[in-house]
Amino acid sequence: MLTFVISRLLRAGLTILFVMTFAFIVLRLSGDPALLIMSVDAPPEAVAAFREAWGLNRPIWEQYFSYIGHAFTGDFGKSMRDGRPAIDLVMERVPATLAITMPALALKIGLGIPAGIYAALHRNSMADRLTMAASVAGFTMPSFVLALLLVLVFAVQLGWLPASGSGSLDHAILPIITLGTGGAAIMARFTRSAMLEVLGQPYIRAASAKGVNWHRVVSRHALPNAAIPTVTIVGFMVGSLVAGAVVVESVFAWPGIGRLLVSAVANRDLAVVQAILMVIATWMVAANFTVDLAYGWLDPRVRNATAH
Amino acid sequence: MSAPLVALRGLTVDFENGGRMSRAVDGVDLEIAPGEALGIVGESGSGKSVTWLAALGLLPAKARVAGSVRLEKQELIGVPARVLEDVRGKRIAMIFQDPSSCLNPVHRIGWQLVEALRLHRGLHGKAAEAEALRLLDQVGIADARRRLQDYPHLLSGGLNQRVMIAMALAGQPDLLVADEPTTALDATIQAQILALLGSTRRDTGMALILISHDLGVVAENVDRVAVMYAGRLVEEAPGTDLFGAARHPYTQGLLAALPSLIGPRRRLAAIPGTVPDPWNVPAGCRFAPRCPVAEMRCTNVPPPARSVGFRHVATCHRQVEAGYSVWSLPQALPQAAE
Ligand SMILES: Nc1ncnc2c1ncn2[C@@H]1O[C@H](COP(=O)(O)OP(=O)(O)OP(=O)(O)O)[C@@H](O)[C@H]1O
């Protein structure tokens, strides 16, 4: 078990390093930050001074190693816009992002999983067909379309909720619904098929043949097995929480990491972009790591395979 | 003769597949006495499993079950789920073909055994564990205490089938239906499991239904054999009679296909042709298209079940004489070769 954890941690570290390297290369290849951040007609001395100040005149590999080296100590450089540490800028946005993504996650799980289980248990019923139709609609609709629809109905037409901004609980409602709907739809479909797969297994019929009542067959024999594949998709959702908020935060002008990323990219604020990508990557890697542990916990077959 | 333990009367099962109804079991009448061992044989798809799954209400909702199944005085068809739950495992237990996939992969063997003990015998805690150990011991599992902690995937198929048998015995049932309990196991393990079923039956006095597509497996382990073909019962007889004096051409064909241990080696003659699809069965005798002695009426008129000896029933128009196999007729073999 320990070697398993260590190997997964090593792999997680490598993944993060890879993301940082990739971000560094792409951002440097896409243009000279000094020219992009200063106006086009800035005097050459000013551009040179800017380069000097941010270390952009050093050889590229030197910049790379100094970046990685500092990153290890938690230093992601300073924002080229306002001079504050990039990681501070990012971290102060985290609560706002979590404030809409966490309730959205709860919505995905709390709505999607029960709906999927119900649909599987009442396969081909009206409720099953309705759930599945709703879930097709839910995940084929791009989130910005859904966001605009919700704004049209609840902000413009009915005037119940604010169309954008932050500051009150009301402001969070539409972003949460937008974020949660698609995920709940995916969750429902996935849970349904996982559950149907399990209900068709011989051990379910054998449990009934043993005299176990249907309620217990579902709760104690089917659900623990269906949980195994479902955990993968939950992990995937947790992992993509922050990244998934980019579009929605922009549409609703919600002051989270996603919106910061959009403005940092537009401003060519390299240090901030890199810090955000690092945070997103770390979050995803941590989610995957948790899924792997959960797998071992839920599935004795995996537990034994990794123990040897 | 004692009153039957279980009696099937006109048991019929239809499956609805995309609007098309197909009849998997067609009017089966069968009885089993307390403590009796009954074998059910027939090729794949003849309805052996569906018959007993229907009797216990274990078929999916799309199956339409008609007729009657009585356990002593209790009717089992069309009764509420609650009634069936009290019968399953406690009065009639069932074990299946692939033991390793019939045990729940996420629960320990002990958990699964204790669940049955709690359900049927109201045992909890230490008492349940002690009884679980005793059951594993009874079915010949060494190192039972450690096995209780194991998950099914750590055990071989043979061991898992022993666990399934132990679990079936947990409810002290009056009847154990063993649906091809050894098909997924290799030959030596197969013999051990069959011996275990036989000895358990003798020790507990329960009745046993042994389902198999292999007459050889059934031969040594039961008192009486019922042969099914395409959803119908075609012959029913005490084991010795069936092997010595089968009357139905289908049964005779199955016997001819058995390797014989005594006498000269013969060519194994599998019955030519295939079982008809359930949605496309002949109007008369279902075996007529493959039968070497079929006549006009066989194709058109369903044959009646006829008593041909003591507790020996054959459902055939042609009253084939005992001890005379239609498959040894000169015209039967060239057909077999085509
Ligand atoms: N769930 C189902 N849905 C539709 N048809 C089914 C279902 N289960 C069984 N059948 C059909 O019922 C018929 C009888 O099947 P059954 O499983 O009883 O055969 P069997 O005699 O047990 O054969 P085997 O030796 O292969 O186990 C087959 O034609 C099969 O296709």
Ligand SMILES: [Mg+2]
């Ligand atoms: Mg079968």
